[in-house]
Amino acid sequence: MACGIAQALERIGDWWTLLIVRDALFGLSTFDEFRQSLGIPRNTLSTRLSDMVEKGILICEDDPQDGRRKLYSLTDQGRDLWVILLALQQWGNGWIYGPERVPSYMADRETMTPIEQLSPRAADGRALTLEDVTMIEGPGATPLLKAFFDMLNAENAPDTDQSN
Amino acid sequence: MACGIAQALERIGDWWTLLIVRDALFGLSTFDEFRQSLGIPRNTLSTRLSDMVEKGILICEDDPQDGRRKLYSLTDQGRDLWVILLALQQWGNGWIYGPERVPSYMADRETMTPIEQLSPRAADGRALTLEDVTMIEGPGATPLLKAFFDMLNAENAPDTDQSN
Numbered sequence: 001m002a003c004g005i006a007q008a009l010e011r012i013g014d015w016w017t018l019l020i021v022r023d024a025l026f027g028l029s030t031f032d033e034f035r036q037s038l039g040i041p042r043n044t045l046s047t048r049l050s051d052m053v054e055k056g057i058l059i060c061e062d063d064p065q066d067g068r069r070k071l072y073s074l075t076d077q078g079r080d081l082w083v084i085l086l087a088l089q090q091w092g093n094g095w096i097y098g099p100e101r102v103p104s105y106m107a108d109r110e111t112m113t114p115i116e117q118l119s120p121r122a123a124d125g126r127a128l129t130l131e132d133v134t135m136i137e138g139p140g141a142t143p144l145l146k147a148f149f150d151m152l153n154a155e156n157a158p159d160t161d162q163s164n
Numbered sequence: 165m166a167c168g169i170a171q172a173l174e175r176i177g178d179w180w181t182l183l184i185v186r187d188a189l190f191g192l193s194t195f196d197e198f199r200q201s202l203g204i205p206r207n208t209l210s211t212r213l214s215d216m217v218e219k220g221i222l223i224c225e226d227d228p229q230d231g232r233r234k235l236y237s238l239t240d241q242g243r244d245l246w247v248i249l250l251a252l253q254q255w256g257n258g259w260i261y262g263p264e265r266v267p268s269y270m271a272d273r274e275t276m277t278p279i280e281q282l283s284p285r286a287a288d289g290r291a292l293t294l295e296d297v298t299m300i301e302g303p304g305a306t307p308l309l310k311a312f313f314d315m316l317n318a319e320n321a322p323d324t325d326q327s328n
Contacts (some may be wrong), residue, residue: 002267005249008256022169026299028224028315077259082294083282084251085169091248092172095241096195098306103166103309108286111299112317116285117309118247122272123280130246137189138257138266145267151200152190153276 002142011055012081016048018088021057021074021081029071030063053079057081087118167304175219175276180204180212182252185221185238185245193235194227221245251282 012018016038023037049072052058057078063069086106093102105114114139120128137149176182180202199209213236216222221242228234232283252268257266269278284292301313 001324003186004253004256004261004268006183006256007260008252009179009182011256011260019170019264022167025294027319044215057222065288079294080255080259082297083284084248084255087248087251087282088172089168091244092168092175095244096171096175097168097302097304099303101304102168103304103306104299104302104313106284106297107300108290108292109296110290111286111288112298112300113287114300115292115297118251118282118284120247120250120270120282121280123277124275126272126274128248128272128279130189130243132273133246133270133279134262134276136271136276136278137269138261138268139263140261140265140267142267149268154190 002140008084011057013048013051013055016044017052017057018081018085020048020052021078022085024058024072024078025082025085029073030069031072034072037132054077083118086115090117098124166304166309172248172292175221176218177215180208180248181216181221182245184212184216185242186249188222188236188238188242189246189249193237194233195236198236223274247282250279254281 017026019038020034023034028034030043034049035042040048049058049060053060053072055121056075058072058131059075060070060072063071070124075145086109089104093105107114120133122128122132123127126132135149136153137146141149176177179212183202187198192198195209197212198204199206202209204212213222213224217224217236220239222236223239224234224236227235253268253270257269257286261267271278284297285320286296290296298317299313300317301310305313
């Protein structure tokens, strides 16, 4: 499906990927560290790590201290997933835990206080709520997708268009 | 696992949820509309929709125009997933498509231009990169989690602590 969301989900593959990225962001790097942190079966972890290397999310190198051991670290592409993790954490903390029961926050290292709630913004800096948002075509849109967005944005156009 | 990220992933359940939310955000509401848009098997869609209703992401009501038909719409909790979708879209557009091939953007309805790249910020408004970020305990942290964060933040503390 020609959609950044669908393609991102496909490349990520499954939830383990995001939990492995979370752990890698905070310093874990070996098979055993991931296995212990995640309680994930060995086979699943092994497949997942290879898949993440193949997809360009992780790099796998020999441990210079111990040649039989591999060290996994995030590529730039993998590191960039952190904003998705932050969005998931803010949603989970808000809707599942609530302020009294939050187990953890991503925090600003300088002040050790939680990161502000993510706030989507327009090009001119205005904060956007979902009501302000629509979907538009990009340069790679197929004719079908263009037609869909034309329809979507005609339907949703401001009051002048309500006669449709 | 006591972690907003892990709990968010568990509640979301699988990728279909996020694609259904995407479609619901942009106006789809019936079983047949979701099935057509997603090319998802009937049984899978049926299970997924019930699960999303049970978890409080969707509301299911009778269609006032056609009593045999159900209409699905997002709860506030479901609508709040849009920031996660935006983060996924920006990552997918950047790392999978690249600027020339992007099929679609979420856009500001006022100017019909793409939403700015999400920018995590500290409480005082400073833009944060991953290097500026750590994980800290919340009020609901277990003793084990607290110990982990103490260790993490001791290891990662600024230069004064490099002797460890």
